[in-house]
Every structure is written in C-alpha cells, then in structure tokens.
Amino acid sequence: MTGRLIVLSNRIPTEAQPSGGLVVALHDCLTQRGGIWIGAAAEPTATPDEGFRTVATGAYTRLAFDLTPQEFETYYLGYANSVLWPLFHRRADLMDVQPGFAEGYLGVNARLAGLLADFLRPDDVLWVQDYHFLPLAHELRRLGVTNRIGFFLHIPFPVATDVPALPEAAVLPDWVAGYDVFGVQTRADVERLRILFDRNGVSGALGDGPIRLRGREVLPLACPIGIDAKGYRETAAKSAGGDRIAMPPQQKLVLGVDRLDYSKGLVQRFAGFGAYLSARSGDDPQATLLQIAPPSREDVDAYQDIRMQLDLTTGSINGEHGEIDWTPIRYIRRPVPRDDLAGLYRRADVAMVTPLADGMNLVAKEFVAAQDPANPGVLILSHFAGAAEQMPQALIVNPYDAQDMAQALRRALTMTLAERRSRHAALWKAVDDEDIGWWTRRFLNALGGATVAEVA
C-alpha cells in the first residue's frame, strides 16, 4: 500500500520533538512513512480559516483547522466532554445534554468531512483518534469517500443499556459502521460494542468477524495502547525526581498520578487510604499518599465538583489521622515535569491506580516501566482500568470497596522482595512486549494500510 497515512486527532503536537507516548508513536510512524497529522488549532478564533492550515512541514506535515468559540463550547466542552465522556465512563448521571451541543458536534464533523473529502487521494489511509470524531467516517461515506478509514477509541466503549441516555443513540451504530476498523482498548470493549449492535437487531454481531450494517462492514479490534517502555525505564533511572522527597526511612511512599477527573476514582482512593490508616496496627507500616492531580477541563461543572469533594476528603483524612510531624495525604493540584514524575514513580513503594472507569490507563504502565527490577514497587490496579486485562499480576482491587483497597495496601506495603520481583517481572514483560510500537503496528496491519516492516 503506497498511500499516505493521515492521522486526525483533536490536538496536534506543537513542538518539533514531541513528548508523551501516543504523540511520540504517531510522530515516529508518520516520520517513517510520510503523511499528515491534522488537529484543531490550540485556541479558538472568532475569525476562522475555511480550510486546513499548514503549521509544520518536514518528514510529515501538520495541518490545523480552526474552531470558533461557539464550536469549542458546543463540540468540545459540550458534546464531547459533557455528554460522551460521562456516558462512556458509565456516569450518565453527570451528562449535561444541552440544546446546540449535538448540532455543534455534528457540524464540526460534517465540516471536517467536507474538507477531507476534497483532500484525500484514492489510496490514502485515514486514522481517526477518539470520541471527538465518532461520526466522521459516516459523514465521509455519505460524501462518497471509499478510502480505508480506521478509528481508535481511547476511552471505554459504553454499556449498551446506558446508550439510550444519548439523544443520538439510534445513529451510534451507523457512526461506528462508517469505519473499516474500529479499535478499542480491551476485549471487554469489543464485547460491549458487539452487544450494542446485537441489541439493535444486527444479526451475527456477537460472532468474531466484521459486523455488517446497511451495506457496510466494520471490524471491531481490541488493540490495547502501550507506552515506550524501554525509553521510559531509562528516563526514570536517570531522573532525580525521587530525591525531592524527604521522608523518614521507615515511612513508605504511596503514589497516585491522575488528571483531576471524576472517572479516576480519587475520592474513593483517598477513602481506601483512610481505611488503611484507621485499621492500621502497630506492625503495619506508616505510609504517605502523594497524589499528583493536574486539573483538566475546568470549564465543565462536573470537574469543579470533583475538585471540591477532593479538597474536603483530603482535609478530613489529614485532620483525623495526621500528626504534628506527619501529613498522611500530600495532594498537589499542579502538573509535575515529566522527568520528575518518572523519578517519583521509581521512588514510590506502591502506586494506586484505581479508576472507576478507564479506557486503558497509562500511569499503570509507566509505573511498572519506571521500577528498579532489583527492588520494585507494587502496583494496585482497579478492575475497571482497561490495563487490568494485560496486567493481572498487579493487586487488582474494587475501587468502590474501601476495605478491599485498605487490605491491598497492607499487602503491598508488607510484600516480600521475592514476590515483588516476580510480580514485577511479569508486569514488565507485558508492558514491554505490547509497547506503543506494537500498538501502532497492530492497528495499521488490521487497517491494511501498512506492513509490519513499514511501521516497525
């Protein structure tokens, strides 16, 4: 296949040498293959350009499209982040369905489809990233585009019985079927997708192969995203980030790293840590929870609410359990530089990755990659993180059950070196075998746009 690879994502990297797993993987892939990366301009503008604008050229080209402030409000903050995000994370109760949101979302997707229909050459392959663009292929097919088009959903696929909460529920299967390959993070996501089609009366949807709907065929593909495992291990080994923590030697460090988002289960995690402290006997180690939680999407109300709940919970636990010379929860609501973060992971005795729902969760993989294999820390991982499918050697917990998390903490904090090593070795193998390069190859092979050698 000789066509160009065209990647579409909500954001495009702005640096010449980007950082962050997904961005680096796509950057490397496009650099090798040649191609184009298209995304929204960093800031909305009241005077938008009509078409794509070239923002960088080189081994591949980066193009931006403008959003008006109103589109940003309805398409991005509105439909994508106040309707789809909560629904897909099993929080239909947090959906904020407002007039104009769906129109904004469909309008941006239809406008992009029009631009792409003019832009695509017949053998180009289009790879669309994430929930901001679910209807894009459906729109492109209506315009007669027959190119191979793939989609990757970074967040969970919704539960079929929740989907009717979406006013556009009836067309969701058509959006999905516009793609040739619909990639999701886990086998459980594939199952939920197939069940949705089955409930919509599509025969054969529960089988293994492609699903047929109104003359189209879509292949659901479980394609768990990975990280640059070896690169991350090196960064962590060199980082001085862990040296910044001053703690008495007998005290253990428990680490949490998450965008401040209600799906990440932070309040429940703090409650689990509080339950550990309450049940702690004299023999159980003293532990400090360091939680890094950079804010995101602060313009959406539900994010203000989670921030307030977390402030309250932190104050309550520290007030109850703190001592003159010890603060049990250290909570930092700012981003930490990437290199420092890698060092903190390596320094931590335990990581708590306990989302209520999460497509994959890269923090779990970064923590494993960052460990010193001779003396590794222990991963506590929620059953509801996509990563749990690939990482069964973590201590798997139910984030809704504070006692379960407290017991896992106790077990993690007192685990023998031999057990820590053997669990870590298995986890490292999973993270390294199925790294970010593996993910790109697996997806593009399924889409038929490249051979393994081309993207290796």
Ligand code: GDG
């Ligand atoms: C979506 C899906 C899926 C966090 N705090 C800081 C910081 N981070 C970095 C982490 C990690 C990334 O942000 C977070 O990635 P996650 O995978 O945990 O979560 P989402 O942002 O929700 O991502 C998720 C992912 O897409 C990929 O498909 O795994 O399920 O929700 O890399 O290290 N980085 C720095 N400072 C911080 O304070 N530098």
